[in-house]
Amino acid sequence: MVARLWWVRHGPTHQTTFTGWRDVPADLSDAAALDRLDAYLPRDAIVVSSDLVRASATADRISSSRTRLPDTDQLREFDFGAWDGLSHDDVAQRDPVLSRAFWDNPGDVAAPEGESFFDVARRVSAVIERLAAEHPGADLIAVAHMGVILGHIGAAAGIGFRQALTHRIDPLSVTRLDRGETGWSLETVNHIA
Template structure:
């Protein structure tokens, strides 16, 4: 009953001085903290299969971890691990959306699991596509370690799946940047959770 071990890594801190709603909007991230990336590289398993959301901030984070000394297969772009799509609001200033569409904006945050931004996704939609990715790669990489560099929303979605939580409950999880969460998929389809939001190289790391 060897599980497929998923090591879910959230990307590095975004650079967002204009306070944009970014979602799947490509935005820069800060990978300057070499000590953190060395600690994460040492924490992650060797010879893993690597997946990454195809957005720039996840690609740069994966590259920084690997440059700090972690080996493994070349990362594969997996679009199903992308952040929630915020539709027409992506790339726009949060305060501007609140001013122009106050009712729709407030409704979105009052029911954040089910509501969609205009032409965007709900968090329930994110859970559905992340489930497809986890099922697919758990079969293709059965019994292996899988390092997936992704985003806070899809990590919460993965925890909803592993713990059989409602999407709304899963939104309560907090995921630090460059943190690691581990979930295990067993051959019979059962899930286990190793740990959530470990932050190697920083004082809050468990143990």
């Protein structure tokens, strides 16, 4: 099994709207920040990424000396459905009860035509567990999105989605979970190299 899981959030997108499966690029112009991130991560790690360009390009930037696995749609951000591309205020006006429930009681609440925290956690946990089994003892760097990282730490570390939402996950930050005999433990959240 994978010994350590290093979640990396993709570079900044400068979006001020819900940005789920829309394929917007990351701003990777901060070479110094990317170099620090690259130096902080384990050299012999395996790298996998969401197939969305903002994550994939970030992974490309930090994987030159590491084994790079194919991108996967299983690490995509939440599918925000009808909310994708809308501001938080627009969503609150459009769907006031549903949008409040989405944040106040995360779990099985989803945007219209979108995914819930449970949906994302199941999807992401399945691919992480598969990769962990395929690469026993390895360090795995997974480049993905804020919602994916929060959903996985809520489920895998057993802290729940509401507690997970209290954490910040900044662009180019590292969140690490370690695998022990009893499962995953949350070691580092939102580390900026």
